[in-house]
Amino acid sequence: MTTTDHETPIIKKKLALIGASGFVGRHFIEKFHDKYSIIAISRTKSDSWPDDVEWRQTDLFSAQSIKDSLKGVEVAVYLVHSMIPSTRLFQGNFADTDLLLADNFVRACRHNSVQKIVYLGGPVPKKGLKKGLKTKISKHLKSRAEVERVFFNSGIESQSIRAGMIIGRGGSSYEILENLVKRLPIMILPKWTKNRTHCIHIHDLVEIINRTLSDNRFNEPIINAVTGENLTYRRLIKLMSKAQGKKVICVNLPINSIEFSKRWVSFFGNSPYVLVSPLIDSLNCHLPKVEVTNLMKSVLKYRRFSKMAESEFKISVEKDKKKFYQRKQHSDDQKEYNKKMQNTVRSIQRLPSLPHKSSQWISNQYLKFLPSYLKPFIKIKVNEKKQLVNFHMIFLPKPLLTLKLIKNEDPNRQKFFIVGGMLSKTSDTGWLEFRQVSNKKFTLAAIHEFYPTLPWFVYIYTQAIFHEKVMFAFAKYLSRFKKTSSAKKKTRKRN
DSSP states (O other): OEEOTTOOEEOOOEEEEETTTSHHHHHHHHHHTTTSEEEEEESSOOTTSOTTOEEEEOOTTOHHHHHHHTTTOSEEEEOOOOOSOSSSEEESOHHHHHHHHHHHHHHHHHHTTOOEEEEEEOOOOOOEEETTEEEOOOHHHHHHHHHHHHHHTSSSEEEEEEEOEEESTTOHHHHHHHHHHHHOSEEEEOGGGGSEEOEEEHHHHHHHHHHHHHOTTOOOSEEEEOOOOOEEHHHHHHHHHHHTTOOOEEEEOSSOOHHHHHHHHHHHTTOOHHHHHHHHHHHTSOOOOOOOOHHHHTTOSOOSHHHHHHHHHTSOHHHHHHHHHHHHHHHHHHHHHHHHTTTOEEEEEEEOOOTTSOHHHHHHHHHHHHHHHSTTTEEEEEETTTTEEEEEETTOSSOSEEEEEEOOSOTTEEEEEEEEOTTBSOSSSOEEEEEEETTTTEEEEEEEEEOBSSOHHHHHTTHHHHHHHHHHHHHHHHHHHHHHHHHHHHHHHHO
């Protein structure tokens, strides 16, 4: 609460920023910390945040952790996109991770009666033909659309801000582009560089987020954060080279060569392959042309990419050093966090969608499937009184793993703590879960924070591979129930 000169109290809206230590979160806090009562939710704290920002350390993979972090929150801005693994071994993909985190977040919002969700998503390409070439949605952009659907199906008022490449120091896509132009006198341009793309400056993006929170005119469910400029990636390269006062020779390549592009951009753009890969996949999509409303035009400070690039390139040396230090500090904090997670395993797999079944039914099928699939080597013993499930291997007196069922009233989530066994190094960290997301549109199976007993090198080539094969087989096993359900529906329609 603050006061004016007449001591009239002004109550600030209590706003949670999920992923506050990221690129967009840091800029939003810097610009609007005095307008909102901001709760910064992230794994690590940034030293650059003002004193009036409250930090709540949060593990987004833990439903309880995010529930605790959203206490007292009115509005939540979700800025999370999980393209980089948070454990030493991650079995799965970023799309399934995004679904799980979004579901955790929605459950926490319902629990805390959060009034509104604002999500920073991405553009959705239209399927079809472009000059005889089939266009499709990349995994990266498809994942953004899936998360968007999770929020719209949550029963909570939700808005999605669809933004393409965000231009600004500290932005991964922008800095990859800048590094490419700085380092290479000759640029090889595959066919995908002709696809249409969208850009928005970070200054304008955070202002748009602010307007969705404070201006009733910005109340549409989907807001396209675009400038209306007709851009392709090769056009961006030429405009960037002009802003740097550098001449770059562009050589057109009459093939797409996506994998080559990923390696080339990763090496010369000075960015990890795991980050570059989904970004290049997205650039391979031809984005739809979006008309800019007069309302949006009134917000935009930067309507042309040339002005964005010139503005960023002319940042003073001292200011640039400061920003570099902030990014370095955040990177060091992230490395420190990763040390704590050393030798941990996370595994997330998407299973067939079974809207006619519950997560409890799916977990029971898993307990039935496993001993039959591994027969005669593995046996399962269930202690219903203690809610324990023991996995035994023949000829071994002790269980390989011991799971404890966690009772809850949610039919869309079944959770087991890993409380012991020869294969688990700890008895108080890991858990196995089955959950259904977005009105049972998606089904996920996941293991979190598992510390294996086996030496790491042995584990990744034995137990880890074995687990992936088992989950793949279980997904195939469940698919037959999906076919059965579809057949029953067709029979009912005929009758």
